[in-house]
Amino acid sequence: xxxxxxxxxxxxxxxxxxxxxxxxxxxxxxxxxxxxxxxxxxxxxxxxxxxxxxxxxxxxxxxxxxxxxxxxxxxxxxxxxxxxxxxxxxxxxxxxxxxxxxxxxxxxxxxxxxxxxxxxx
Numbered sequence: 587x588x589x590x591x592x593x594x595x596x597x598x599x600x601x602x603x604x605x606x607x608x609x610x611x612x613x614x615x616x617x618x619x620x621x622x623x624x625x626x627x628x629x630x631x632x633x634x635x636x637x638x639x640x641x642x643x644x645x646x647x648x649x650x651x652x653x654x655x656x657x658x659x660x661x662x663x664x665x666x667x668x669x670x671x672x673x674x675x676x677x678x679x680x681x682x683x684x685x686x687x688x689x690x691x692x693x694x695x696x697x698x699x700x701x702x703x704x705x706x707x
Contacts, residue, residue: 600663602639606632607671 609628612620620628673681688695 602635606635
């Protein structure tokens with residue numbers, strides 16, 4: 587399996603994971619607008635997303651050419667997504683600014699990050 591295809595598969599796994607999380611959040615809050623037919627549709631969507639996620643994991647696990655490392659990368663990305671999903675959706679704007687700063691000056695942001703993490707060990 588080539589890296590481009592693997593990236594697409596990992597992207598699908600992560601997208602499915604995020605979608606399942608937010609759909610379950612909507613269902614848990616019992617929003618009045620989400621009733622009967624919509625609720626059933628969302629529950630069906632979650633089931634389908636979980637199937638897709640599992641199928642993609644299976645594809646990655648079946649590959650024999652060093653792709654286990656890529657599986658670890660997906661696991662790490664999911665751990666990172668779990669951390670992100672602890673923030674409110676509106677906090678994503680602040681996180682976007684951090685990512686934008688990193689794109690401009692990655693070494694400087696990495697240095698600041700290491701300093702902050704070291705101070706808080």
